Amino acid sequence: MEEDYEISTLPNNPIMAQIKAHKEKKTKKSRAKACLFAAVSSTIFTRIMSLKSAKAIWDYLKSEYEGDERIKGMQALNLISEFELQRMKDSETIKDYSDRLLSIANKVRLLRSEFTDSRIVQKILVTVPERYEATITTVENTKDLSKISLAELLNALQAP
Numbered sequence: 718m719e720e721d722y723e724i725s726t727l728p729n730n731p732i733m734a735q736i737k738a739h740k741e742k743k744t745k746k747s748r749a750k751a752c753l754f755a756a757v758s759s760t761i762f763t764r765i766m767s768l769k770s771a772k773a774i775w776d777y778l779k780s781e782y783e784g785d786e787r788i789k790g791m792q793a794l795n796l797i798s799e800f801e802l803q804r805m806k807d808s809e810t811i812k813d814y815s816d817r818l819l820s821i822a823n824k825v826r827l828l829r830s831e832f833t834d835s836r837i838v839q840k841i842l843v844t845v846p847e848r849y850e851a852t853i854t855t856v857e858n859t860k861d862l863s864k865i866s867l868a869e870l871l872n873a874l875q876a877p
Contacts, residue, residue, distance in 0.1 A: 814841070
């Protein structure tokens with residue numbers, strides 16, 4: 718007498734393993750799409766909602782927002798120009814000013830352009846108001862300004 722087995726009850730069934738792997742892959746793809754949909758604004762969502770795969774959505778977003786090398790180069794130049802024009806306001810704190818400079822520097826870095834902390838240090842040293850002159854002189858006498866870290870400089874300038 719031949720026994721009837723359901724496919725799913727057979728041990729180590731390769732068909733069931735394939736079905737399970739297919740379901741897991743499909744679930745991962747659906748999760749990836751859901752994450753991408755959740756990460757964009759409603760305006761962008763309406764542009765990508767008809768795309769079939771997470772890869773298609775990712776490729777669309779990448780081409781739309783990354784830009785080509787020439788555009789990224791121009792954006793970096795504009796940001797560097799903006800950085801160079803920055804001056805500390807008399808009413809501004811060192812923290813606010815350094816945060817503003819770091820924000821611009823990080824945008825440049827995101828465009829894969831080199832931007833060192835030493836450049837920010839130099840910028841701060843030459844653009845802070847006169848009230849910081851005594852502190853800068855003290856730092857200059859105790860440290861090598863060409864090797865001082867941004868954190869060290871900011872700590873010295875923020876000290877009471």
